[in-house]
Amino acid sequence: MSVSTSSPEKGIRLVTVDFPPVNALPVAGWSELAGAVGEAGRDPEVRCVVLAAEGRGFNAGVDIKEIQAGGPAALLGASRGCARAFAAVYECEVPVVAAVHGHCLGGGIGLVGNADAIVASEDAVFGLPELDRGALGAATHLARLVPPHLLRTLYYTAGTVSAAELHRHGAVWRVVPREGLREAALELAGRIAAKDGRxxxxxxxxxxxxxxxxxxxxxxxxxxxxxxxxxxxxxxRVRDAFGTVGGNSGAGSGGNSGKGAAG
Structure with a gap:
């Protein structure tokens, strides 16, 4: 479980999240991600950051099990960790391209909503199931992706929207087959990185x-x-009910892991 960085091409920093099974990040993971993105932006040799993930999906939000076990202190830690990571993407000194596959839920919306551009695979879905998890948040970032009434409908229903739908709304730059996602994101990053760094x-x-x-x-x-x-x-009360019966609610819930999406 980690956040790793690499430099696949000149001027590009790739930040990759890998927290199996569904990339539901613990408190420490959000802070690690914030640090990696911030450091990449401060590097004078970097002109674009690509934010990607391994595994079943891009991001499933916070680790619900950690919050259930840790109580208010864990909830506060998750809230602060998410805020740091979202801010790191937004405040990164260079553009950030999000490469999204599978589920992008809860905290994942906070990341891509603050990114500068989004490339998504055909299987990508986006949503805020916060009301099913006993939380609120990241509507700020979903509002950057969809029109106001769709935002409200998605928020109240805890529904999702496909990459193709977001492309029609202009939020997603390109939708590509899963196997071509990384290449497409790096291609866009390369076009950005070709510009003058300053x-x-x-x-x-x-x-x-x-x-x-x-x-x-x-x-x-x-x-x-x-x-x-x-x-x-x-x-x-709502979070505990989700932990009991929500394990079968879909990819964003983390399958049977008891982890889920909240931002």
Whole structure:
């Protein structure tokens, strides 16, 4: 279980997440990911970062078992870890391309919503099953991918949207067969990395500066309601019910692992 980095081509840093079986990250994993992305952006030789994953899916959110075992302290740790990782992608000094396959749920939406570009495989699905997990959050980032009413429908139903649908909405740059995903992401990263490095960093800062929504403040506002749900007992009740019967709810739930998607 790790976050690894490599340099497949000049000017490109590949950050790969691998937390079997479904890439539901523990608290330490979110912090490790934040560190790897931040370090890549600070490297003057890097002009583009590609964020990818091994295994069954791109990201299944936080490790629900860790939160169930650790209680409020673990929930706080997961919230802070997610916030650091999402911020690291958004604040990375160079553009970040997300290469998404399989499930991209909960915290995964926080990562791709803050990325600069998304390349997805044909089997990729995106969603926020937070209401099934006793939490709230990352609507801030889903709002960067889909129109407002679709956002609300997906959020209230804990539904998912396909890569092809996101491509039609303009959020996904390309949809490719699973076996060609890494190549397609690196091809786009190579086109970006061919530009002047200093100018790319200025462009990233400029685009962040004109964003209409402060993603950090918006996400923090959402997370306040997660803790309100927790203090009322609602969060734990729903989360425990998911852990008991949610193991068969699909790829994002982590199969029978008891892990799931929350951001």
């Amino acid at each position: 100018l790319l960093r200025l462009a990233k800062a400029a685009l962040n500066g004109i964003d209409p929504v402060d993603v950090h403040r918006s996400y923090r506002f959402e997370q306040g309601f997660t803790f309100e749900a927790e203090l009322s007992g609602t969060g734990a």
